[in-house]
Amino acid sequence: MPSILLTPPAVEPVSLPEAKAHLRIGHADEDALIGTLITAARRHAEARTGLGLISQIWTYFRDDWPNDGAVLLPLAPLISADEVGVFGDDGLKAVIDPAHYYADAASRPPRLLLRGSRVWARPGRIGNGIAITLTVGYGTAASAVPASLRQAILQLLAHWFEHRGHAEPPPPPLTIETLLRPFREMRL
Numbered sequence: 001m002p003s004i005l006l007t008p009p010a011v012e013p014v015s016l017p018e019a020k021a022h023l024r025i026g027h028a029d030e031d032a033l034i035g036t037l038i039t040a041a042r043r044h045a046e047a048r049t050g051l052g053l054i055s056q057i058w059t060y061f062r063d064d065w066p067n068d069g070a071v072l073l074p075l076a077p078l079i080s081a082d083e084v085g086v087f088g089d090d091g092l093k094a095v096i097d098p099a100h101y102y103a104d105a106a107s108r109p110p111r112l113l114l115r116g117s118r119v120w121a122r123p124g125r126i127g128n129g130i131a132i133t134l135t136v137g138y139g140t141a142a143s144a145v146p147a148s149l150r151q152a153i154l155q156l157l158a159h160w161f162e163h164r165g166h167a168e169p170p171p172p173p174l175t176i177e178t179l180l181r182p183f184r185e186m187r188l
Contacts, residue, residue: 001062002128003074009054009137012038013145014153022154023161033164037157045152049183050109051076052136053145061128065120071112071132076185078103078110079135089124093131096121108185152179 019034020026042053052058052075060074081103085093100118104111112132114120123129138144155176163169
């Protein structure tokens with residue numbers, strides 16, 4: 001099911017001065033490139049782990065509700081489920097009262113669960129009939145991101161910086177995957 005980023009992180013988990021110190025660069029000539037590499041390395045870490053590192057807002061779409069009523073959410077850590085909406089066949093969205101469900105942010109993946117004997121309102125639209133707006137991330141500050149994730153970002157951007165312009169760069173060091181592995185969701 002598709003997810004759309006509505007509000008990207010306001011800051012990166014690694015600052016430009018931290019990245020430049022890691023790369024041992026004292027001039028400003030490469031600042032734009034390094035900033036781009038920081039963002040790319042964060043996005044890589046997020047994609048490999050299924051985590052939002054810094055607070056960000058997404059809308060997750062579903063065609064229909066799962067049979068058991070428990071909606072597994074694609075991103076963690078969940079800060080909040082901001083809105084759950086169902087589209088009618090007329091294309092208008094009806095927002096579901098938050099008193100009918102609760103967000104289980106402690107589970108991985110996080111999920112939405114119905115309260116009591118309630119049932120989800122059926123979407124009238126066949127495709128993407130349900131829109132769930134989520135806020136995910138460890139927080140709004142870089143210091144909230146676990147140190148090993150920040151280290152993986154630094155190592156990846158250093159690898160990319162060192163091998164920029166190479167027609168066939170070597171693969172990233174295995175230490176990056178080792179740093180990310182504990183944060184990946186285990187699936188059987």
